[in-house]
Amino acid sequence: MAVEHKIVQKQMLAPDVVSVWLQAQQIARVRKPGQFIILRIAEGSERLPLTIADVDPAAGTIRLIVQAVGKTTRQLAELEVGQAIRDVVGPLGKPTHLENFGHAVCVGGGVGTAVVYPIAQALAGLGNKVTAIVGGRTKDYVILESELAQFCTEVIPTTDDGSYGRKGFVTTALKDLLDGSPNPPIKAIYAVGPVPMMKAVSELTRPYAIYTVVSLNPIMVDGTGMCGGCRVTVNGKSQFACVDGPEFDGHLVDFDELSDRLKTYREAESQALKRYEQHQCKLKGTL
Amino acid sequence: MTVKQRMAIDRQKMLERPPHKRNKDFNEVNLGFDEELAKLEASRCLQCKNPKCVEGCPVGVDIKKFLELVEQGDFLGAAAVMRDANSLPALTGRVCPQETQCEEKCIRGIKGEPVAIGHLERFIADYERAAGEPSKVQIAPATGKKVAIVGSGPAGLTAAADLARMGHDVTIFEAFHAPGGVLGYGIPEFRLPKKIVAAEVVNLKKLGVKIELNVIIGRTYTLDELFENGFKAVFVANGAGLPVFLGIPGENFKGVYSANEYLTRVNLMGAYDFPQRDTPIIRGRQVAVIGGGNVAMDSVRTAKRLGAEKATIVYRRSEKEMPARVEETHHARDEGIIFEMLKNPIRILGDDDGWVKGMECLRMELGEPDDSGRRRPVPIEGSNFIIDADVVVVAVGASANPLLSGATPDLKINKWGYIEVDENLQTSTKPGVFAGGDIVRGSATVILAMGDGRLAAKSIDKYLATLNS
Ligand SMILES: Cc1cc2nc3c(=O)[nH]c(=O)nc-3n(C[C@H](O)[C@H](O)[C@H](O)COP(=O)(O)OP(=O)(O)OC[C@H]3O[C@@H](n4cnc5c(N)ncnc54)[C@H](O)[C@@H]3O)c2cc1C
Ligand SMILES: Cc1cc2nc3c(=O)[nH]c(=O)nc-3n(C[C@H](O)[C@H](O)[C@H](O)COP(=O)(O)OP(=O)(O)OC[C@H]3O[C@@H](n4cnc5c(N)ncnc54)[C@H](O)[C@@H]3O)c2cc1C
Ligand code: SF4
Ligand code: SF4
Ligand code: FES
Numbered sequence: 137m138a139v140e141h142k143i144v145q146k147q148m149l150a151p152d153v154v155s156v157w158l159q160a161q162q163i164a165r166v167r168k169p170g171q172f173i174i175l176r177i178a179e180g181s182e183r184l185p186l187t188i189a190d191v192d193p194a195a196g197t198i199r200l201i202v203q204a205v206g207k208t209t210r211q212l213a214e215l216e217v218g219q220a221i222r223d224v225v226g227p228l229g230k231p232t233h234l235e236n237f238g239h240a241v242c243v244g245g246g247v248g249t250a251v252v253y254p255i256a257q258a259l260a261g262l263g264n265k266v267t268a269i270v271g272g273r274t275k276d277y278v279i280l281e282s283e284l285a286q287f288c289t290e291v292i293p294t295t296d297d298g299s300y301g302r303k304g305f306v307t308t309a310l311k312d313l314l315d316g317s318p319n320p321p322i323k324a325i326y327a328v329g330p331v332p333m334m335k336a337v338s339e340l341t342r343p344y345a346i347y348t349v350v351s352l353n354p355i356m357v358d359g360t361g362m363c364g365g366c367r368v369t370v371n372g373k374s375q376f377a378c379v380d381g382p383e384f385d386g387h388l389v390d391f392d393e394l395s396d397r398l399k400t401y402r403e404a405e406s407q408a409l410k411r412y413e414q415h416q417c418k419l420k421g422t423l
Numbered sequence: 424m425t426v427k428q429r430m431a432i433d434r435q436k437m438l439e440r441p442p443h444k445r446n447k448d449f450n451e452v453n454l455g456f457d458e459e460l461a462k463l464e465a466s467r468c469l470q471c472k473n474p475k476c477v478e479g480c481p482v483g484v485d486i487k488k489f490l491e492l493v494e495q496g497d498f499l500g501a502a503a504v505m506r507d508a509n510s511l512p513a514l515t516g517r518v519c520p521q522e523t524q525c526e527e528k529c530i531r532g533i534k535g536e537p538v539a540i541g542h543l544e545r546f547i548a549d550y551e552r553a554a555g556e557p558s559k560v561q562i563a564p565a566t567g568k569k570v571a572i573v574g575s576g577p578a579g580l581t582a583a584a585d586l587a588r589m590g591h592d593v594t595i596f597e598a599f600h601a602p603g604g605v606l607g608y609g610i611p612e613f614r615l616p617k618k619i620v621a622a623e624v625v626n627l628k629k630l631g632v633k634i635e636l637n638v639i640i641g642r643t644y645t646l647d648e649l650f651e652n653g654f655k656a657v658f659v660a661n662g663a664g665l666p667v668f669l670g671i672p673g674e675n676f677k678g679v680y681s682a683n684e685y686l687t688r689v690n691l692m693g694a695y696d697f698p699q700r701d702t703p704i705i706r707g708r709q710v711a712v713i714g715g716g717n718v719a720m721d722s723v724r725t726a727k728r729l730g731a732e733k734a735t736i737v738y739r740r741s742e743k744e745m746p747a748r749v750e751e752t753h754h755a756r757d758e759g760i761i762f763e764m765l766k767n768p769i770r771i772l773g774d775d776d777g778w779v780k781g782m783e784c785l786r787m788e789l790g791e792p793d794d795s796g797r798r799r800p801v802p803i804e805g806s807n808f809i810i811d812a813d814v815v816v817v818a819v820g821a822s823a824n825p826l827l828s829g830a831t832p833d834l835k836i837n838k839w840g841y842i843e844v845d846e847n848l849q850t851s852t853k854p855g856v857f858a859g860g861d862i863v864r865g866s867a868t869v870i871l872a873m874g875d876g877r878l879a880a881k882s883i884d885k886y887l888a889t890l891n892s
Contacts, residue, residue, distance in 0.1 A: 162643055176600055180693065182701040183600075208701060223600040225637040357692070357702075360598055360639060361824055363684035364666040367675060374668065374675070379826060393675055396777040400677045404703030411698050 141175075141221040144197055149279040150272070152204045153247055154213040155189070161196030163188070163226050169258040170232030170351070170383055173198070174359045176223040177215070182208045185356045185378075187251040188227060201250030201279070207408040228359040229382050233349070234258050237323035239265040241313065242288070243306050243337055245329020246272060249280050251351050252328045260287035265320065268292065269309045271329070275300035307336045314344055322346055327386060331395045338386030350386040352377045354394060355401070369393050426469055434536040435464040439754075446727045446758035449612040449695060453517075456546045458496070465493035468538050471530055476540060479528035482874045484508045486525060486540055493543055502551040505544065506560075510584050511577065511873060513552060513619045516545030518610060518717075519870050520748045552622055562630065563590035568887050571596060571654040573640045573827065576604020577869045578660035578860030580623060581876030582883075586658075587630035589884045594654075595627075596638040601691060604662055606869070608691035609683070611721050613728070614751070617690075641830035646856060655890060656855045656883045659834075659842060660876065663861035664824030668817055669713065673771030678705050678779040682714070682722045682818035689725055707814025709733045711782055713768055714818035715745035720752065722816045723760050734760050737810065739767040739787050739800040763810065765789070767802060771815055781811045821866050841865055849879035850886075857883055 145157035163173060172187045190199035204213040215221070232255050242256040249270045260266045266287065271294040272278035278293045278300055285291045292309050293301030302309050306329070314322065325348045327337040334350040341348045354366040354377050361379040368377050369390035375381065438454040439445075445452050456464065468490040476486045485504050492501035505512045519525075521541035529537035568591050572579045575597040586593045601607050603620045624634070640646060640661070649657055666681035668674050685704070688694040692702035710726035712719050715738035727734040736755070738745060741764050745752060756762070763784075770783040786806035789798035823840030835843045835852035842851055842858040849857045859875025861867055 166643070180700040183692070223637050225598065225600070225639060225643070227642055228639075357684055357687055358599070360664070360826055362664050362666070363687055364668065364681040365684040367668075369675065374670075376665075397675065397677060399777075400705065401703045404697060408698050408701060408703070 141224045143215055143217050143219055143221070144195075146215075146217050149201065150277045152213070153201065153277070153279055154204065155199060155201045155250075156212075156215070157192070157197045157199050158221065158224070159196060160198045160224050160226075163224065164191040164193045164196050164198050167191055167198065167227035168231035169234065169254040171227035171229050172359075172382065173200075173224055173226030174228060174356065175212075175221050175225075177208065177211055178222050181211070181222070183357060183359070184208050184212070185228070185353070185359060187254075187351070189250045189253055190257075201247060201253075203247035206405050207412040210409070210412065225359065228378055230380070232258065232326075232383055234262055236262045237264055237347075238320040239267070239318060239322050240324040240326065241267045241269065241310065241322055242284075243269045243310060243325065243327040243329070244271065244280070245306055245327075245333040246277060247279070248327075248329030248333070248351075249284075252326050253280050253284065255326050256284060257287055259324075259326075265289050267313065267318075267322075269294065269306045269313070271295070271306035271309075271333070272300075273297070305336065306333065307340050310337060311340060314341070314346075324349070326351075331391055331398065334386060334389075335391035338389065338391070342387055348386040349383050350389060351382045352384060352389065352394060353382070354397060424466060429467055429469055430531075432463060432467045434467065434539055435460050435542075437539070437542050442754075442757040442759070445613065446724070449728055451616050452613050452754055453545075455549060456542055458498075458550075461493055461498075461543060461546045462496060464539050465490045465543055467531060468494070469530060475528040475530055476525045476538070477528075479525040480508075481524065481868075481870050482508045482877065484525070484544075489547070490538065490540070490543065493547060498547050498550045499554065502547045505547060509544075509870075509873065510581055510877075511623055511869075512544045513548035514577065514606060514615065514623070515870050515873070516541050516543075516548055517615050517619075518748075518868075519544075520868060522749045524870070552619070560588055560630070562588055565592070566590045566887065568592060568656075568890075569594065569654045570883060570887075571640075571649045571657045573657065573659045574598075574604060574661040574860070574862075575602035575624075575634065576660060576662050576860060576872060577606060578872035578876040578879075579604065579658065580627060581873040582658045582660065582859070582880045583627055583632045583876075584630060585877055585880030586883060587627070587632050589880065591884070591887065593631070594633040594635060596640055596644070597634060597636050598639045598661075599691065600636050602634055602636065608687045609718070609721070611686065611690055611725055613724065614721065639826065641827035646827075646831050646834070646853070650855065656857065656886055658849075658876070658879045658883060659827065659851070659856060659858040659862060660860040660872070660879075661824060661827055661862050663821040663866050664826075665822045666817070667820045667822055669768065669819060671768060671770055673773055673779070674817070676771055676773035676779040677777050678707065678813055679771060679815045679817065682712070682718045682816050683821070685722050685816045686718075686725065689729070695729060704729065705814055706730050707812065709735075709812045710814045710816065711735045711737055711810055711812035712816040712818055713737050714820075715740065715747060716818065716820075717747045717751060719816075719818035720747045720755050722818050724751075724755055724758060726814065726816070727758055727760060731814075735763055735810065735812075736760060737763045737766050737768060737782070737784065739765065740797060741765055741789060744797045765800065766810075767800065768810075769807075772809070779812060779815050781809050782815060783807055783809055821861075823862060823865075839865065847878075848882040849875055850882060855886070857886075
């Protein structure tokens with residue numbers, strides 16, 4: 137049961153989006169789609185929640201896909217193959233509810249595509265027809281398209297600026313799909329991405345009364361239900377996303393509250409990032 | 424010394440750092456006894472034929488004997504007596520609610536003040552640690568039997584130490600990245616320095632106990648997988664865990680914390696040291712903490728140390744009913760904590776940007792005693808008023824964490840989610856699985872958790888012996 141979490145492979149998927157394969161034998165063995173880990177890069181680092189995008193049980197490795205948005209994710213993205221992460225705990229969260237729906241759609245916005253990726257894979261494995269819609273700001277930000285194409289019937293890329301695939305948000309493509317009398321009919325939609333995107337998808341599918349699952353990303357500390365920091369309101373009730381989720385019925389989630397709570401540490405986060413950047417500059421300056 | 428001479432000595436006060444200094448940092452408040460003070464205080468003990476004090480101690484420390492040795496200046500001998508019943512005296516000396524346990528029963532308390540048993544316990548433990556000479560412990564020959572312990576709080580640490588001495592091969596699995604349970608992430612440095620917890624962990628490792636951090640039983644491994652991996656018995660000591668909220672409007676405004684989150688960010692993640700360390704916390708100017716127990720007291724004193732101008736306890740009963748240790752309440756008051764007694768929040772108020780800005784409260788009065796024997800607080804109609812606050816910490820209790828029990832259907836739990844055990848053996852309904860501490864008792868105390876750990880170790884030892892035949 138000895139534990140060592142070395143990075144064994146690293147690849148840039150988009151500007152600021154990195155894919156790493158990490159040693160985590162036991163987690164690789166037992167994790168189910170939809171689950172996540174919490175890691176701590178080094179002593180003094182934050183506890184950072186990340187979805188397990190893929191696993192290789194034989195090699196004892198897990199794949200993380202990370203968007204470098206702040207200090208900790210930047211620091212993680214800058215680690216090289218061979219370097220180790222101090223703490224990795226998991227798998228956390230409830231596994232995705234999966235069944236053979238006939239036809240399911242997986243919608244990924246930005247790095248959220250990394251979160252729907254394992255779900256799409258599992259749905260396909262159960263015999264579903266899976267359509268994927270993957271959105272990015274521009275062409276460079278559309279990730280995992282070819283990997284999804286290996287098991288999805290169709291992958292529809294979209295970009296906000298029209299530089300690649302369909303122009304517009306993922307919701308535009310989804311609406312067309314829903315209105316285009318899909319065959320077999322769409323029975324489930326899994327949408328993961330920025331909060332406004334998940335909210336928009338949920339609003340879009342509500343009149344169609346199609347089962348819509350979203351994966352929430354509130355701020356977490358322990359990931360075991362102990363702190364309550366990750367609480368979200370679902371169907372008017374308080375739920376702890378780390379143990380009751382992270383996936384919930386999108387039609388019942390209070391997205392506005394989630395967006396707002398995600399802003400709690402904005403000031404501290406920008407301070408931390410600025411400090412980090414200054415530190416990195418100094419380092420480079422002395423080299 | 425005659426009884427009369429002993430009776431003439433007043434209770435000695437432990438030295439403590441001045442309130443206006445200590446409420447600005449996280450260093451320990453109490454400075455402890457020196458050798459002379461310790462001997463003097465111990466000489467207040469009447470060496471009763473029938474020492475009542477022992478009845479008040481949940482683990483039956485031989486108080487009379489250890490006090491006698493302290494009086495004689497044999498501090499290491501006293502520590503050895505202590506460790507027969509209590510393996511973590513440096514901790515219990517600091518955190519036991521002595522005034523309702525050993526000291527409450529002490530005969531000297533009838534007419535004056537009881538012997539300062541807790542302070543002396545702390546003294547001998549610290550003396551022993553400084554001497555670098557933990558009392559000699561016998562380790563039985565290795566049995567080669569693997570025992571798993573879930574959780575590294577006081578229950579788990581105690582059971583691990585005892586089982587290792589019995590010769591078993593012990594591994595502790597801990598969900599967090601650091602050991603100690605509540606001793607590490609909950610109780611703050613100014614009350615229980617982390618180096619003391621760390622020293623106990625080092626002692627455990629010397630006994631051969633292995634500690635695997637970042638492992639969640641019920642997620643990383645199930646209990647059944649532990650048995651498949653060769654463990655013959657498991658002691659579940661995963662604590663109570665889940666924070667309880669009030670269920671009043673506004674609890675999700677930014678700046679509202681559970682005490683667990685607030686204390687974990689500060690103690691475990693070092694948020695007081697942001698940005699040197701990465702985990703942030705909102706430092707309020709006016710912090711209101713709801714509750715009246717140790718957890719509330721720790722939170723409000725932490726808030727003060729994080730720079731709050733006003734740090735307030737809001738409690739729905741009166742000070743007499745507060746379950747916190749008396750010493751902590753005194754310390755809090757000296758440090759400038761404000762006490763709003765007989766007040767109950769009914770709504771948390773927020774500003775236009777979703778930040779908490781205050782609480783609407785009702786004044787309460789005390790009615791008839793309730794099930795707990797304490798007088799029930801009754802709201803006074805129309806007494807609504809507002810307490811301003813930019814951070815609110817909810818410290819009104821904890822409930823059972825269902826993570827492990829949920830993954831273990833054959834482990835019987837009661838209707839509140841706590842694990843059911845045979846009280847005399849700590850055995851659960853699942854063969855080979857024992858349980859104790861907060862996950863059995865609900866939120867209890869360090870010493871009760873340790874008592875459970877000790878009892879479980881004995882039961883496990885017996886159980887392992889039956890596996891031979
Ligand atoms: C269950 C779960 C799974 C996740 N899986 C992934 C994943 O697979 N890949 C990935 O890249 N990210 C994932 N996230 C989000 C990731 O944890 C955050 O992006 C991360 O905490 C940011 O840390 P930071 O220190 O780099 O940035 P910070 O300095 O903390 O934040 C920088 C910016 O990101 C925003 N932000 C902060 N926290 C979050 C958050 N939790 N979600 C969204 N935005 C946030 C802030 O508002 C801020 O603008 C997941 C989150 C959760 C809760
Ligand atoms: C802030 C605070 C102040 C307190 N002050 C006092 C005081 O002054 N005096 C006093 O006597 N008592 C006090 N208490 C109560 C006391 O700390 C508890 O009763 C005691 O710690 C319970 O011990 P335990 O071993 O049962 O569990 P805990 O100390 O809760 O330890 C449980 C451990 O198990 C780990 N764990 C949980 N689930 C899993 C899992 N599935 N797999 C692996 N590991 C897991 C947890 O991370 C934790 O480390 C206080 C409590 C708090 C929160
Ligand atoms: S363990 Fe606690 S109750 Fe027992 S003697 Fe020590 S301080 Fe008193
Ligand atoms: S009851 Fe008090 S005086 Fe008597 S033996 Fe115990 S500590 Fe000493
Ligand atoms: S992260 Fe602490 S309860 Fe969910």
